[in-house]
Amino acid sequence: MNKYEAMMIFPESLKDIEEALGKVRAEIKKHGGDVESTTRLGKRMFARKMDKQDAGQYVILTFKMAPEQIKPLTVRFKMNEDIFRLQIVRAPAVAAVAEAGAEAKAHGNA
Numbered sequence: 001m002n003k004y005e006a007m008m009i010f011p012e013s014l015k016d017i018e019e020a021l022g023k024v025r026a027e028i029k030k031h032g033g034d035v036e037s038t039t040r041l042g043k044r045m046f047a048r049k050m051d052k053q054d055a056g057q058y059v060i061l062t063f064k065m066a067p068e069q070i071k072p073l074t075v076r077f078k079m080n081e082d083i084f085r086l087q088i089v090r091a092p093a094v095a096a097v098a099e100a101g102a103e104a105k106a107h108g109n110a
Contacts, residue, residue, distance in 0.1 A: 001064045002090055003036075008077075009056035009085040012043060017057055020082040024061065027080075031073045033065035056084050062091060 008024070010017055017040075025035050041058035065073070070088060077086050 001034075001066055003062065003064050003093075004070065004088055005091045006061045006063070006077075006086065006088045008059045008061065008083055010059065010082060011084050012053060012055045012057060014057065014082060017059075021059065023080070023082070024077070027073065027076055028061070028063050028065065031065060031069045031076075033063045033069065033073070035061060035063045037062045051084075053084070 010020055014020060021038060025038075028035055039060040039062075041060065043055055044058050045055045046053065074086065074088060077083050
């Protein structure tokens with residue numbers, strides 16, 4: 001299983017974001033994944049209007065899942081009307097991030 005991060009934007013008008021997040025977590029578990037953390041970034045304004053909306057509620061979910069399940073999960077999320085925008089990326093390994101930071105310090109770039 002690989003580790004992934006999903007950034008989701010929920011509509012500003014969504015009344016119960018916890019209920020929507022519960023559905024998202026349930027969908028991840030249904031596809032054999034395991035949610036590790038949820039970070040709510042709060043309401044953020046868009047640079048320009050998107051679909052007649054000025055702002056959205058941002059959330060980052062970190063989860064583990066088999067790679068072959070990402071595509072079906074993405075399809076399910078895109079059908080969910082509570083999710084305004086979605087992006088799923090493979091999370092960088094912690095060791096790789098630490099190594100890159102150490103290398104930058106060695107070259108005087110940090």
